[in-house]
Amino acid sequence: MDDQRRSAGGATHAAPTGARSVYFVSDGTGITAETLGNALLANFPTQVFRRHTVPFVDTVEGARTLVAEIDRAAANGPGPVVFTTVKAPPVREELTRARAALIDLLGGHLVELEGALGTTASEQLGRYHGVGDLEQYFARMRAVEYAIEHDDGQSHRALELADVVIIAPSRCGKTPTTMYLALQYGLLVANYPLTEDDFPTDGLPRAVAPYAERCFGLTTTPLRLSQVRHERRPSSEYASLAQCRLELRRAEDLYRRTRVPFLNSSTKSVEEMSAVILQSMKLRD
Amino acid sequence: MDDQRRSAGGATHAAPTGARSVYFVSDGTGITAETLGNALLANFPTQVFRRHTVPFVDTVEGARTLVAEIDRAAANGPGPVVFTTVKAPPVREELTRARAALIDLLGGHLVELEGALGTTASEQLGRYHGVGDLEQYFARMRAVEYAIEHDDGQSHRALELADVVIIAPSRCGKTPTTMYLALQYGLLVANYPLTEDDFPTDGLPRAVAPYAERCFGLTTTPLRLSQVRHERRPSSEYASLAQCRLELRRAEDLYRRTRVPFLNSSTKSVEEMSAVILQSMKLRD
Structure with a gap:
């Protein structure tokens, strides 16, 4: 998708310094990804992070644009970390292409929960943070x-x-x-x-x-x-x-x-x- | 600790019916455990859950009391599910004794994050939701x-x-x-x-x-x-x-x-x- 930038950020890049970019990526408001991601980052008090919250990433195109941005950050600093609560598999799949460590805050737990309940998750994936009624x-x-x-x-x-x-x-x-x-x-x-x-x-x-x-x-x-x-x-x-x-x-x-x-x-x-x-x-x- | 209740809730109990008890257990306010837990539960729209938020579980004794309560629920209904964001290892350890599926929302990700950052988490475990300054x-x-x-x-x-x-x-x-x-x-x-x-x-x-x-x-x-x-x-x-x-x-x-x-x-x-x-x-x- 963006080969020039990719190669510009290749493995031969000089040892990165400065703040590490961290992305909180959500298909909703980003509040959950941000809260849980920050809870995890708090365990590394001596590291310096540059935080970005990216809400409403709910299409493959949206994810692709973001991956390009993450790859630019990867080219210019320490390896980025991406915390995500995105649910739709094709969008999650797209995010895995980023040159970053991807921490999926929901996916693995959904499998655990399926095991506990003895049933599979509904295809229409759950919404949350909704007004409800x-x-x-x-x-x-x-x-x-x-x-x-x-x-x-x-x-x-x-x-x-x-x-x-x-x-x-x-x-x-x-x-x-x-x-x-x-x-x-x-x-x-x-x-x-x-x-x-x-x-x-x-x-x-x-x-x-x-x-x-x-x-x-x-x-x-x-x-x-x-x-x-x-x-x-x-x-x-x-x-x-x-x-x-x-x-x-x-x-x-x-x-x-x-x-x-x-x-x-x-x-x-x-x-x-x-x-x-x-x-x-x-x-x- | 509570053998009588334990045995009363033993494996011979009749097939449980009714709502499944779900616990959101935290050493802080419980907001994160609740939000993420509910996001996961939303994928099972046909199931009926009885939700309990249990904040400030930050001692082994507190966890032990809660485990007794969870075990009572286990004796009287479908197997409970426990979502937790508790950080201190001895308290988490105590929670694993409950007769319930335990979904640790932070622990596994902390290991992933350590890998991504190439360092280990600080011993003084991070606080979040704090006023800060x-x-x-x-x-x-x-x-x-x-x-x-x-x-x-x-x-x-x-x-x-x-x-x-x-x-x-x-x-x-x-x-x-x-x-x-x-x-x-x-x-x-x-x-x-x-x-x-x-x-x-x-x-x-x-x-x-x-x-x-x-x-x-x-x-x-x-x-x-x-x-x-x-x-x-x-x-x-x-x-x-x-x-x-x-x-x-x-x-x-x-x-x-x-x-x-x-x-x-x-x-x-x-x-x-x-x-x-x-x-x-x-x-x-």
């Missing part, structure tokens, strides 16, 4: 809209419908975690800030007290909170280490007194916090 | 807050900072797509509704016209839009097929006239739309 889409859309409406205690409307109410001092990670739970799981999630005004009383803030059993608290370290707050309001009292320490101590006392489960967000990603909340609130089996 | 967390948080502020044309503040401005008639999927791009990629995304008022003129709505090259349009099918709008306002003029057809035709005419790239959201998931937008706007390499 309209109902699921509605649930997701409703959840995102609910999250926007109830961000930072802005609204108390229909708070009784919330699957989870996340409570925490300002800047502990309430908003991104809320949005992730809504988008990824279609859950109705409200969040409510714990401010100075909420601490004189003994219990939970009045607005969320009726839903105590659905509350989940966040905390963090004073240093981390101070860093995050400095980002928003540099050198303010609000961002001072003393103020952060005070608010976090009060919040943690409140969680303990009211038996609200909580977690420290300082070393956790949004995905990890969401998974802990789901498990702790028994929102998935 | 504070900067990345800030970017994500900022992006979600920006998306909330700019949802549905609510604010024009700092619109010049937007990486993407999604435009579409009401209920075409702007909000969830916006939020996904913000959360997943840390992009600044605004969205702007195309209403009746926006069509008399020749070009884009005045608020977004200065950012024409960053606009991306959504459309859908009249039937789908009508279904989605009925959900919000049943039997309204707004939800009528005629009104939906009219608004979508006008929107598509506008996209073509102003050379705004657009896509039809009717058969696409939020993830797929986001991937198309990223690619089309060249927001990832």
Whole structure:
């Protein structure tokens, strides 16, 4: 297909240096290939990779164009690595022609699964990441809209419908975690800030007290909170280490007194916090 | 460890019927195991599965408890299938004791990758789904807050900072797509509704016209839009097929006239739309 380039990138090429090109190739969005590929690459922390995500490779022609690109990278650097979740055999076959190590993240496991189930995979190959039915889409859309409406205690409307109410001092990670739970799981999630005004009383803030059993608290370290707050309001009292320490101590006392489960967000990603909340609130089996 | 249960679930058990238990087992959030496992299961559309996601299995004790649960499922139904992304060898080893087909989604590929890179994997096994550094967390948080502020044309503040401005008639999927791009990629995304008022003129709505090259349009099918709008306002003029057809035709005419790239959201998931937008706007390499 492209002989000139092929020979230009032949085996006599000088020892390659620099970053190794890595391709995440998918017939869908590329998210799975990217996630699993990165999980594998993380085991080689001293290597330098140049990452490329290539979604929607679902034709032989598309694969051929990509193979030409990979071969150019092979000619100019260390041998590329290709992670793929492409399902159609002719497209996969085309990808094997690239001058690269091909790691097929699905193919081999499909054979294992056929063995476990004692049956062969359906010819119409499975789609995933699909909306599925309209109902699921509605649930997701409703959840995102609910999250926007109830961000930072802005609204108390229909708070009784919330699957989870996340409570925490300002800047502990309430908003991104809320949005992730809504988008990824279609859950109705409200969040409510714990401010100075909420601490004189003994219990939970009045607005969320009726839903105590659905509350989940966040905390963090004073240093981390101070860093995050400095980002928003540099050198303010609000961002001072003393103020952060005070608010976090009060919040943690409140969680303990009211038996609200909580977690420290300082070393956790949004995905990890969401998974802990789901498990702790028994929102998935 | 649990001999009584083990023998109760022995090989003499009557031919199992009903749903087959499937476990997605991870030492992290379980998202990768779930996504890839479901992609594989989608190839067996006639089978019935009972799915369980088990995150944070990172100790031998945790694995042992889970193995007991899997063995109970094995005693009461068709042979379970376990998809795992657990990395620590002793924990993986423990999982192999379960009376189930174990599909190790990472282990084999790690060996392939070692071959491709000509080196061995680091002993401190890679973490993924991590926040990484504070900067990345800030970017994500900022992006979600920006998306909330700019949802549905609510604010024009700092619109010049937007990486993407999604435009579409009401209920075409702007909000969830916006939020996904913000959360997943840390992009600044605004969205702007195309209403009746926006069509008399020749070009884009005045608020977004200065950012024409960053606009991306959504459309859908009249039937789908009508279904989605009925959900919000049943039997309204707004939800009528005629009104939906009219608004979508006008929107598509506008996209073509102003050379705004657009896509039809009717058969696409939020993830797929986001991937198309990223690619089309060249927001990832």
